[in-house]
Amino acid sequence: MGRPPCCDKVGVKKGPWTPEEDIILVSYIQENGPGNWRAVPINTGLMRCSKSCRLRWTNYLRPGIRRGNFTTHEEGIIVHLQSLLGNRWAAIASYLPQRTDNDIKNYWNTHLKKKLKKQQAMGAIFAPPPPPSSSAETAANLPAAVHLDNHHHRYHHDAIAASSSTVDHGCYSNPEITQHTTITMRRSPFADVAADCSSSSYASSMDNISRLLGGFMKSSPPTATDVKPNIAVVTDPFMSFDRISGTGAELAFVPGVQQLQQQPVLMGGISYDDEATRQQQQQLHHQLPLCSIEKWLLDEAAEQVADLMELSDGGCSSLPLLY
């Protein structure tokens, strides 16, 4: 233990970021892409530690961040995922690419926790809802009305997290599978440029500094079209919950529609185009019943994929990106 905090150095500035600092940071990332955070303060002259730069970028400056009030739909997703995954905010955030884990965490701590407590006190405990396909009935049962305003959902499932979560949700009936398997999906820092940002504070009023810098996406960071070939759309919704032995496997998927491109799903250096592997995974799926929350999410995902396709057809430049 004991590595000294990176921000303990003398001369390292703390506290709120100024617009000038933001612009410097964004300009640098525009040129060099995100990553290698250690080099950022050195090369930019920012008196900030690398961590602070990364945080500022991921939580505030990166394109596509949606600010402002959470929709009831987003609330619903957060509540369900929290019960499923526990306080794994990064995992939850991967379902809401326009929101940062920090935002979700804050929203949970300041709003949803209270809201749930209140509801529980009133005896109205959130129960896993039936799939939304049952329309009006479903809407009544959901903690929040479902508005499909988030077009770019990617679905993340972490079986380990779910099974080891302190929240006993009772979704997984096969402990052997849940114990040894994991899937991790990460949102791209470049995803969802087309988010509509409503904002009020400094940084929000800047509407993301990146927007001020018109051609932000022009250089090294992967663009939507750059990355698009790595997105595999999986027809079988069960595919989406692949259980792969080991850790660190990353799989991109959008369940419920035809495969858009015949590309291997290559995430984190692991390719899933191998047919034998695929079949093994499918076998695992069929051993593993989905809980209602997962079903709900999958059904919802199918609808969102339709939105997604519409968007991409409609010339939207910000398809979900994965890395």
Place this chain on the structure above:
DNA sequence: AACCGTCCCAACCGCTCTCCG
């Protein structure tokens, strides 16, 4: 108007994970 308490969120802290030599 001044004070006080509460709320909210951006940012920090510290731990864990992952990668690489």
Place this chain on the structure above:
DNA sequence: CCGGAGAGCGGTTGGGACGGT
């Protein structure tokens, strides 16, 4: 395999905004 460095994640906090008295 091991250790160090960097990156990522979740919990916590500081302080500004806001509302009530």
